[in-house]
């Protein structure tokens with residue numbers, strides 16, 4: 230009998246105490262319903278946004294995950310059983326499944342991409358060709374509408390989405406300020422991601438450094454964080470600057486919304502455009518954004534650093550490390 234191990238969400242986590250909220254279970258594989266596809270998971274993607282779905286808030290961009298259900302997350306693996314003829318056994322696929330050995334997906338409802346099985350490192354489907362990279366491209370190019378020579382700041386800049394945003398901006402000819410926690414991450418921003426300025430928000434005065442080092446102001450801000458860093462950046466925005474609101478990770482540990490921003494006055498004073506964006510709104514338009522990412526990957530101008538943890542049983546450790554800044558780049562879990 231093949232056993233499927235899976236993580237179940239039993240309670241809304243308090244802060245980053247995931248061990249009290251999620252438990253690992255086993256089950257026999259159930260027969261598939263029509264249109265369902267079973268995936269033998271190879272890697273799971275640890276994504277900050279899923280922390281919001283674990284909470285009780287009902288005013289988010291999607292409803293909270295049901296307690297007592299399997300934890301949902303992005304999965305990369307091969308189809309091992311299929312009742313959807315569009316997804317043959319053996320195909321390499323990526324999509325939203327469960328934190329499990331054998332996630333089950335209904336592609337007609339939630340989508341499932343058949344991806345290139347010939348990449349030297351298949352993890353690139355979670356990396357330079359994955360959803361963090363798509364998000365970065367949309368945010369930098371289409372929301373912030375960055376132009377060559379302009380200055381852009383990126384927060385959580387050494388993480389999966391932020392590291393892609395820095396490189397996308399650099400590749401589009403922008404001048405990049407990366408904001409991240411710690412000297413090692415700042416070195417990574419300067420030496421590998423092409424940031425001209427790296428600010429350690431845990432040690433530096435972000436507002437003072439921006440005022441001193443970008444005196445003409447930032448034309449754009451790719452915001453992954455919200456909170457105090459947003460307040461530090463707003464006074465340094467240039468006239469007619471654009472803020473692409475990608476995420477608000479400073480608030481994900483709380484079940485309450487993030488107050489502010491305190492420097493809301495700058496929206497008027499600088500005539501700013503602040504625009505939130507959400508990747509699934511762009512699904513179906515992948516033809517437009519995969520080619521540039523693939524070109525940059527092939528040209529060596531886009532790279533993702535991976536932080537890999539072996540074992541489905543170790544998901545919670547990897548997940549917490551991603552959220553608390555213990556990793557550089559993309560945190561993934563190797564399954565199977």
Ligand code: NAP
Pocket residue numbers: 275276277278360361364385386387388389390391408409410411414453454458474475476477478479480506507508509551552553554555556558559560
């Ligand atoms: P990630 O950046 O790989 O990891 C999260 C990073 O956030 C950590 O490495 C940590 O880096 C930083 N961080 C955590 N708490 C912080 C705080 N209080 N203040 C400042 N930095 C903090 O995670 P990710 O999955 O790529 O997600 C990054 C952001 O992108 C999230 O806000 C997520 O919701 C957003 N996102 C949005 C979309 C969309 O469609 N809008 C899609 C994908 C991701 P440090 O060491 O630098 O603190």
